[in-house]
Amino acid sequence: MTRADVARYAGVSTAVVSYVLNGGPKNVAPLTRERVLDAVRVLGYRPNAAARALSMGSADMFGLLVHDNRSPFFAELCHALDQATADAGRSLLIVNSDRTQVPTADQIRDLASRQIAGLIIADVLTSGEQSVVHSLGIPAVVMGQFGETDDLHSVGVDFARGAREACEHLIGHGYRDIAFAGSAARYDERERGWREALSAARLPLGPLLHTPFGYQGGYDAAVELMRLPSLPRAVLAASDQIGIGMLAAFGERGVRVPDDIAVVSFDGTIAADFVWPRLTTAVQPLEQMAEVAVQLLTDPTASRHHRALFTHLRVRESCGCAAQHG
Amino acid sequence: MTRADVARYAGVSTAVVSYVLNGGPKNVAPLTRERVLDAVRVLGYRPNAAARALSMGSADMFGLLVHDNRSPFFAELCHALDQATADAGRSLLIVNSDRTQVPTADQIRDLASRQIAGLIIADVLTSGEQSVVHSLGIPAVVMGQFGETDDLHSVGVDFARGAREACEHLIGHGYRDIAFAGSAARYDERERGWREALSAARLPLGPLLHTPFGYQGGYDAAVELMRLPSLPRAVLAASDQIGIGMLAAFGERGVRVPDDIAVVSFDGTIAADFVWPRLTTAVQPLEQMAEVAVQLLTDPTASRHHRALFTHLRVRESCGCAAQHG
Known part of the structure; x- marks a missing residue:
């Protein structure tokens, strides 16, 4: 089924078929346009990018x-x-x-x-x-x-640099006990950045939680933190979703952010700006x-x-x- | 460039080329496999679904x-x-x-x-x-x-039915002053459901806010509600994103949900379950x-x-x- 078949059925030139299907460059009278569209419908014709890509050798x-x-x-x-x-x-x-x-x-x-x-x-x-x-x-x-x-x-x-910077910001607030929540699925460069920042500031490593990247992973990680003998003063979350899930869990148990525990996350997605408190986050460009x-x-x-x-x-x-x- | 060219270059049959490219059905010795992949690389051959779709007339x-x-x-x-x-x-x-x-x-x-x-x-x-x-x-x-x-x-x-049900739930809580926040872009069936539920309960229409569907739209709508002489007792949000944006704005100004204002939203996305308080929402299946x-x-x-x-x-x-x- 080709453009020529459509043209023949509609009683127009193939150029007119092209104008109708491409919306130009020339205008087509409404009745003629209708005739072409009818022909396209009846014949089941589809202009074919695959054929075009094949013949042009590119896409x-x-x-x-x-x-x-x-x-x-x-x-x-x-x-x-x-x-x-x-x-x-x-x-x-x-x-x-x-x-x-x-x-x-x-x-x-x-x-x-x-x-x-x-x-x-x-x-x-x-x-x-x-x-x-x-x-x-x-x-x-x-x-x-x-x-x-x-x-x-x-x-x-540079995940390690971004996490280091985020962690340094928390250290700048005077927090000494800083946890990390990230994925164990593969070695997380953000975890390395957290380690490096703490080590450079001569602080001990805070609690390390390995958790999936979604909201539920963050929620579960926060529940784990709240089970510790004492809550860390701050936590670095490896994604905004983890951070948002943590806020939900803290909110549910009446743990105040940032007064009881400060949270910083990673990614800079839109949602991080529409929670309360809004998340401080390392924005990926x-x-x-x-x-x-x-x-x-x-x-x-x-x-x-x-x-x-x-x-x-x-x-x-x-x-x-x-x-x-x- | 065809499969036969690859076979010729690699010195194998076209069947072997197929086995390598499709990962079966037969196994190919590692060295032969390497030779075929080399030929594919050198010749720039790509197995072609477009050609296949054309010849088969289907996809x-x-x-x-x-x-x-x-x-x-x-x-x-x-x-x-x-x-x-x-x-x-x-x-x-x-x-x-x-x-x-x-x-x-x-x-x-x-x-x-x-x-x-x-x-x-x-x-x-x-x-x-x-x-x-x-x-x-x-x-x-x-x-x-x-x-x-x-x-x-x-x-x-059935948007109207879902919104009616959500609004009836709010009415069941004893709330009398119920606002609606939804899009003005086109007539919103959810707005109709809200109107119908209030009218069936012989309640006056609460504040009606038209706002875009995203987080920012919800945030802005909540700010508008807080500017009213008195805050409505409840609000039905036309999407979870609007509801989440509202929670953020209420949280920021110290307005308590649900104590000061109750919120119900629409969609049932995952995020609605990871805010605090979690959103009651009309879930789309x-x-x-x-x-x-x-x-x-x-x-x-x-x-x-x-x-x-x-x-x-x-x-x-x-x-x-x-x-x-x-």
């Missing part, structure tokens, strides 16, 4: 593999990537990688086979999956991970990260090393700083 | 157009749709529709041209966009809107909505009318009910 879209788009951080990262790809004249196809039914390697192969011009991976890859990406010979960039990814581009933040990722995908000469951008500490009330409006 | 994926995946409700809806499509043996390509650079009609055409087997639209379409969808002759379902969408399948909830949408797309005989599922009220503490753990 205008990037693929994004994201672990769980329900996580506010990854949702905001998706959104920033969507804007950055649009700014570069591309579109973005998003695929979730946390479905148990489909192995991630298959999803990567599938995305690549849809003629994408580049692949963005916001997930932790196994070495097998990395070699799949590598073997596809398609530009790829890994986002939000801790460091080098085996000969692929990667963009993230998502727009900048997305721009760098798109640049790397569109620049064939870019060298393959890890780009670690800097977080900045957004100071609100949860750390003990006075309320700052706006 | 295994659905497209999802979503307005803003940063909204927790839509992020959770995306996730539910992803699971439901995977359960039906399909995959889901997600595209955001809130990019100013690309008209939504073009995005719909683009998705359709990528050989998708069905289109899910989690957005409000203009009548022009609806006619584009219609003209493409591809199965399509509109999700989360208020009612019929011009000869397309649609799945949503996302899994069920997603299953119905996928069924409609895969059943050519399904009739085109609006499916409105029921919400259920998840009772927590923000309405004044005693704390219920778990």
Whole structure:
């Protein structure tokens, strides 16, 4: 079924079919337009980007593999990537990688086979999956991970530095007993930053809690802290979601933040600014990260090393700083 | 560049190339595997789903157009749709529709041209966009809107009923002065439910606030409520995000929830359960909505009318009910 079939059925030229389907460049009389749309409907014709991509040997879209788009951080990262790809004249196809039914390697192969011009991976890859990406010979960039990814581009933040800075801020408030709540799933650079800041200030390590990254993980970690013989004076949470879950648990038991325990978190998602007290948090520069990722995908000469951008500490009330409006 | 070229370069049969690229069904010796992967890399070969879809005249994926995946409700809806499509043996390509650079009609055409087997639209379409969808002759379902969408399948909830139920719960607490905070962007069925519940209980309408759907909209609405000569006793928020933004503003000014003002919201997102007090909320049955949408797309005989599922009220503490753990 081709454009010519549509034109023949509607009794117009193929150019007119194009004008109708593309909304221009020339105007088409309403009745003619109706006739073309009828023909498209009756014949079941679909203008075919796949065919176009095949014949042109190129494509205008990037693929994004994201672990769980329900996580506010990854949702905001998706959104920033969507804007950055649009700014570069591309579109973005998003695929979730946390479905148990489909192995991630298959999803990567599938995305690549849809003629994408580049692949963005916001997930932790196994070495097998990395070699799949590598073997596809398609530009790829890994986002939000801790460091080098085996000969692929990667963009993230300096997690250790961001956590150190956050922890130093807590130390600056005069707190001596500072806990950390983060993931045990893999070695967390934020945990290292926390250790380094305490060690540089000659403070003992506070309680260390390993907990999943979501709200429930934060809630559970706070419940654990409240079971200790004495509550630490402050806690560094490895994500805003952990921080928000902690606030909920503290609120429920009447533990006051920041008076009884100060909280600082990591990510800088929108939600961190709409809790009370608002969370002081190490903000990841998502727009900048997305721009760098798109640049790397569109620049064939870019060298393959890890780009670690800097977080900045957004100071609100949860750390003990006075309320700052706006 | 074909599979045969790869086979020739690697000195193996095309079947072996297939085994390596598909991870089976037969095993390939590690060295042979390396040779094939080298050939794939050197030749820049990509197994091509677009070509496969063209030759087979069918495809295994659905497209999802979503307005803003940063909204927790839509992020959770995306996730539910992803699971439901995977359960039906399909995959889901997600595209955001809130990019100013690309008209939504073009995005719909683009998705359709990528050989998708069905289109899910989690957005409000203009009548022009609806006619584009219609003209493409591809199965399509509109999700989360208020009612019929011009000869397309649609799945949503009974918003008015859900809001009525939520408002009746507040009335059951003995509250007489009940405000509503929702969007003015289009007529909100939740507002109608609020009006109906108050009218049935012979109560006067409380303050009516029109505000955007995000956290900031809720924050601003709460600030407005606190400027009134007297604070209403309760408020029904049209989304969890509005409710959470309100809690933040009340917390900041020392207004106690539910003692000074009770809050009930709408959606039932995860975040509503990780604030303090936790939000009593009208839960949209996302899994069920997603299953119905996928069924409609895969059943050519399904009739085109609006499916409105029921919400259920998840009772927590923000309405004044005693704390219920778990």
